[in-house]
Amino acid sequence: MATDTFNQQGFDFIPPLYSEEEILEIVNTIEVNTKDKVNFRRSNNLFAIRRFLLEIPEVLPLVFTQKLKSILTELLGENYFLVKSIYFDKPADSNWYVAYHQDLTISVNQKIDTESFGPWTVKPDNYAVQPPLAILEQMVTLRIHLDDTSAENGALYIIPESHNKGILRPELIDWSNTTEKVCPVEKGGIMLMKPLLLHSSKRTTNLQPRKVIHLEFANAALPNGLEWAERWNWKA
Template identity: 55%
Template sequence: MDFPQYKSEINNNGFAVIDAVYSQDEIDQIAEIIDRTDSDSATFRKSKDLFAIRQFLKEVPNVTEVLFNQKLKNVINSVFGEDYFPIKSIYFDKPGNSNWFVAYHQDLTISVNQKAEIENYGPWTVKQNQFAVQPPVEVLENIFTIRIHLDDTDENNGALKVVPKSHLKKIYRPETIDWNKETEVSCNVPKGGIMIMKPLLLHSSARTVNNINRRVIHIEFSSLQLPTQLQWAEKLTVN
């Protein structure tokens, strides 16, 4: 793996795609563990267009060993840094007939253990008993997101579309995008590959048109400690 190249792509463009992080056997193991999980928890969201598991690593702890294989650990340590740890995780299963789509946005909130009055932290929201808050932009700039793809994903089944370099513009409102100046890229990822992105990168996801499922595990990483009143809601130590 060309770690310096991936790091450069992420710093300059806001994203990178790395193929073959997982074997077919590892993908099958991950899928089997997910399929065996009791889906009645409040953190599970089920509809005809989407199946999602919030706090994924907490809800499906048995997946951790196979998910954090040596290749992924090498990526985290070499591209992010050895002091980075998971802070948020979600599993998405977008069915092949899904009409679900997400408009252009940045990921502007973090998940924390409680609500507290702290300067420059806000606004606050609560989803399924999970507190989320928009932190100072410096906190967001420290975060890396890894999207692990359990299916081949392209523009026909909801691959992320991104605006390269938009992560360098701090808070960038989607309604202000000037398409005469900006470009759009489809981040196609083969099964077993990963996409790394910065949360401030403008990204969207279109409807599925080819009847092929898209299963993705989304994990966010940080190396920061939050103000003393707050803790990361899903902080996990991965050896």
């Protein structure tokens, strides 16, 4: 992993970090701890757990191995903390298209009207709000892939370096002069990305499942009494 490349391009990859046995243990732990719970998002197209590490703390030592902590230390240094965790399980017949977008909101515990924060959205168990650009620019996302993910199987398509252009309106982009890149990831591997990087995903064509752990990290204290909904020190 080259930190300079990541900062310039807005994305990078880490080769498989988890073994088949480790992935199986993570998946089994999730299944055991969600079997009788109904408060997670379930449909024929998607199973999702927001506030994933808070809902299933049993996976913490399985996900945050010493290998991952070493990579996070190299990438983020000492001042970053986790601010969001989501688990996605898209079944083999889950098949929808996600248009190009940037991840522009953060999750906070309560709504406090604050200058340069907005618009606001009510989410289960927290609020989502668009913060100032400076906060979004320093954030980092890790996507841990628990299945092989290819162009035929929901891998992200991204626009390299688009994170350097502030907040973009995809409908105003000159796509004739824009380079698109597909981002396949091996099972157990990790994709790193900046939330402001334009990204999308196409419909699956190979009917393979896609399980992903989505983690977001930040290093900014929020003003005016606002608090991150899921702040956790991964170094502890």
